[in-house]
Amino acid sequence: MATRIKRGTSAKKGATRPKPRTAQRSRTNALLARLPFSEEQMQKAATIGILGILALGGVITAQFMGVPGMVQEEMALAAGRAGFEVKKVEVRNVDKMNELKVYEIVLAQKDRSMPQVDLEELRRQLTRFSWIADARISRQLPDTLIVDIVEREPLAVWEDRGRVMLVDAEGVALEPSPGQIDPKMLRIVGKRANTRIGDLTKLLDAAPALTPQVKEAEWVGNRRWNLSFHTGEVLALPEGEELSQAALVNFARMDGVNRLLGKGVTYFDLRDPERAYLRRPRSPAKPGGDALASAADQ
Template structure:
């Protein structure tokens, strides 16, 4: 306005300017509202964080406020070293030694608490001594009932050639009960010049000739041990033959040859062994066949028996034939003179 109250610019112009300013401001506000913010744009594309990422961020924020106890790092380091040491022991094959040492320490602690083994109730052993059974089972003077592993002791006992089965029980506070079932010595088995003691199923009990078992039947040849029941049972059914048998030899894992105490070989057939044994006993009763001067009695062909004379018997037989021929010649000569 001027000094007398007049307006320097027209009201229309001022209103037009104000309207333009208002319009410009409104347009700016519309552009601002239409354009997404930086925060919203970040969530519209591939950069939007996943739910797992948000949880991890929240968890890390929470853990940032947690204060660990003192010496936590030291304890973690010790655990790491211990784990590394155990791994090295395992990889190096030293665990049995370490385990034995740990058990020894445990046994001493348990013994101090009154859990030392004071007695062992053992039954079923006749061939193995008391001390041998305890040694196999792992029972020693320092053994404690608490740390004694009954299952492992049973497995060790069953692995022994003498023991067919075993039962092991712990009786707290200071007793152990062991019951064993031993294999019975059944026969001697010779293979490649080596004689072993076997059970009825052919399992080797003693890998050398024990003087206690020299009375057992002697079986010879590959596969003879597995067929021990067959031939020993056959001899048991014919005691008259069995008493003069020194050994039974399995030939080609197929048939048996009986070697008599006087050196005669009796060749049995592949089948019908019982019939052959009956015939052999009958011929011996009638003709003393098993005590004659022969080296072999061949019964492999059913219904036919062939014998082979010894060398001395053969010479004697030939001499007897010659003498018989000479005697016949003399008789013919005498008859010729008479005529």
């Protein structure tokens, strides 16, 4: 007897059936119900956010493509209405200068639409402060301006006609606050001596063994340096970069061999490249004891 074979496939036993979509929807609805705002409010916020981002992107694109200013302004206002306007300012890396001065400049942008904030103009305004070497400003959407300050580093104390300032390696004069004058910091003295700070640094680098012992450098007659040491002596150097460096190196060599500093001499004169002169303290027994003497005769 022939056996009939029934065509078609039957469902396998134990196969998992997909969960009804209604169950997934119910879980989503349950999660939404727990949130502190309605689904309608979420949709509205998302729509405003998307429109704001589109408006912000449109303004940036319009600026690059040269779109008329009225169109750019309208797009910027649209971004502001969507919530992209300055509400907060964050200032970073301010240590030596008065931080309030930075906030005074940047907070003028408060409540402005983010695209309307001119970052380069803000940077120019901030770098007018002597302490600020550079300022990096960025937008942190939706409502924050980040201001990253690069401060100048004081290198020396500059004294000129009773006025005391700090100066950096470029000679920029920095208005000091109370307590910022370090008595151990190198002092430079003289009219426009701050503009010669680079030359002075190069001069001292020629004799690094002497540099820690230099207390003060006086720019004399706008042409040469006198160096004063912590031990009280004054060293007069000649005019000219090469001559002054050679004289200082020669003095460092003599001090290394004979220990000139701290031995009672008050003044060394190396302005004559052929001879070195020195002055000892005035002797009570010899009123003329402060006359210059040749180092070659000592």
